Amino acid sequence: MTAVTDILASGRKESSPETIWRRLTRELRENHFPYLLLIPSILCFAALVIYPLANTIIGAFAKTDTVGRAVDFGGLINFRDLIRDKYILSITIQTVIFVFGSVALTVVLSLPLALILNQRFPGAALARALLLMPWAAPLAISSMTWRWIFHDQLGALNYVLNSLNITQARTAWLSDPVLAFACVIFVEVWSSIPFMTIMFLAGLQSIPPHIYDAAKMDGANSWHEFWDMTLPQLKRIIIIVTLLSVIWAFRSFNVIWPMTQGNPFFRTDNSVTYLYKLAFRSLTFGKGYALAFATFVFLLIFSVVYTKVLRSEEG
């Protein structure tokens, strides 16, 4: 993490364009091997990351036709249409709840799991293998399986709840807007727990055991030990994993689309699935570009502010 933040910081310092340019041309003459190695990846990024991004940005400020071509300069017309869109407010709120809700839940659920799995017990290796299954499996397919589990008449969830006498109803999980939204968050959390737990677990294992010795002598209890010694050691990992998870949750498509396609009534859509609908269902590419642009700018600002705040906290 420090490397990442260092890079962000130092990158800014040396980014006066003239010095970079001069250094670059000089180095290209004297020391061109690393640049040769970078060429394939740069070409790939140029064609499939920078070009589409530029296209999206241009499209956001243009009038577009039904295959997404920019036909005329449009100014802010797409953004105006976007703001006037009757679903955009609820989509924005849903996206924010979906992202931060699922990441917060994932952190809260993963940390204790990592602490437990960090202990020695028979079957620990098996437990870790099972933990990783949701991460390894194709998420789109797992989401369809969850859709089956949530099925009102034949689904396994209602069966389990009914047999345990928690409820006798055949709840229609994915037809009720609120329940369906809770369900997609649940599956997003389900799919993110393995990665986060395994990162925490690896972090726990890299804590030098001797830092606990002194505490044991002082007779510190386990809660104290966790709060004052383990957690600060894990801080770095928690920070980077949370940032990554927020970014990934913002990009999430493979949970919502196979499960609900945003139904009922756009109440489980996030910005990505809504974007997909704007472009490929209603063929309003301009609005789609505008929403994509807004999402990207938001994530960029979020990441910069997040790393900045954390840097200043670390002193």
Add this chain to the structure above:
Amino acid sequence: MQRIQWFKWLSLVLYGIPMLFVLVFPFIVMVSTSFKTLEEVSQIPPTFIPRNFTLENYRAVWNIIPLAAHFRNSFLLGVGETFLIMVLGVPAAYALARFRFAGRQPYLIFLLVTQMFPAIVVVLGVFRVVVALGLLNNLAIVAVTTASFSLAFCIWLLVGYFSAIPPEIEEAAMMDGDSRLGAMIKMTLPLSWPGLVAVGVFAFMDGWNEFLFSLTFISNDEMMPLTVGLFRFISRFQIQWHHLMAGSLLATVVAVALFMAVQDKLTRGMLAISEK
């Protein structure tokens, strides 16, 4: 000490085991449903262990949708992505790990920034080009876009593996008369083999599990990978859950088995990223 032991078992039983159960629950359901007859699937209340164990669903799903073609396509996407990540990512990661050059840090920041927009942005941005070039229903374009999208993350992983290998080894080889490239190929690549395998498998899985690009760029059944083929299968017909689960289980088993083989190496690589 006694108290701590007691707490450990309690937390395992009350939290660890239920959590693990929820994590594997869909896979249990997948297995259970895929061996049931239609009659038993539509029975209320459902059963967990199939009463009339049947393999019929596997045969059925194989006949209803072009499952063999889906398998082939998913496999091609996986292999294609692995190949692309290796060709594009390994040289870049090696340069970033070994050399300090102007533009190195801006490039690393750039890699980070590419993580910040959704794949749908790439889809939107290249869609009309794909249409214009007549590349719809072309697996290669799906493989390339998917690869370009996870390339940044894979480069970060590879930089971690390469940095762990002491540069002195290469210097020794260069003193023996090898070129820089020769030293890299002869010394560093073989030593970082486990890391390369881990990233390769990660890339394969990424291609195997791909959904969004295939969903947008492919409309021909014969060209669809498993994820999209199965999704289309349930969108098009009335959902035959027992057939879907049979297909799903086959698709999942491949990914999970591969992943388990390299998970240790891979998680260590990821940790290396976060520690830096």
